Amino acid sequence: MTNGIAAITFVAFLLLYLTGQVDNAAIIAGFIPARVEDGALLAGMTAVPVWLTPISCTLVHANWLHIAFNLFMFVFCGRQVEHVLEKGATLVLYCAGAYGATALQWAIDPHSTNPMVGASGAISAIIATYALLYSQQNVRRIGPLSANLVRALWLAATWIAIQLMIGLVGGFGDLGQIAIAAHIGGFLVGLALTRPLLRWRFRKRPQPLS
Numbered sequence: 001m002t003n004g005i006a007a008i009t010f011v012a013f014l015l016l017y018l019t020g021q022v023d024n025a026a027i028i029a030g031f032i033p034a035r036v037e038d039g040a041l042l043a044g045m046t047a048v049p050v051w052l053t054p055i056s057c058t059l060v061h062a063n064w065l066h067i068a069f070n071l072f073m074f075v076f077c078g079r080q081v082e083h084v085l086e087k088g089a090t091l092v093l094y095c096a097g098a099y100g101a102t103a104l105q106w107a108i109d110p111h112s113t114n115p116m117v118g119a120s121g122a123i124s125a126i127i128a129t130y131a132l133l134y135s136q137q138n139v140r141r142i143g144p145l146s147a148n149l150v151r152a153l154w155l156a157a158t159w160i161a162i163q164l165m166i167g168l169v170g171g172f173g174d175l176g177q178i179a180i181a182a183h184i185g186g187f188l189v190g191l192a193l194t195r196p197l198l199r200w201r202f203r204k205r206p207q208p209l210s
Helices: 002-018 022-029 050-059 064-108 120-134 147-170 180-201
Strands: none
Touching (some): 050 064, 050 120, 064 180, 120 180
């Protein structure tokens, strides 16, 4: 599943890049928060339905650096996650991360007309699950909070701090260029879904009668 998603994403970028359609694709298939409420778009242009843009925007990347970094992180973490969750749960995690990313991006600036593109929000969910599955740090419970919850909270706080520092380096005025909120939204979804997906993956199947 990881290899398949990566291949589709790269082929989509390559086709758009070679045909010079990256900018048009960003408008047509990118996630534009303002479209959630009014569905507005440039006159005369046919766009991907707004409810599908959280997925379609993952296929549009701005440049080679953008696609290279995203796919490197996705393949590295995704293959390890898929080794545990297998194909179906990995796909669910990726898609849920994409929707969680765009949901928070919309919540932060619902009237923005800047298209959000790239798979980093969905990949952030994969990174979150990877961090939970392969963390080597010993964590103890704090009061009523279980060790698993404490670990998730520490990971969430660390990820949010990293993203805010990225925003500071780039300048908060440019947050529309770096989808900080999307990265956070996708990561939080990954943290929330890891244990349910693990239970789904390892659920007890009825044994055949002999």
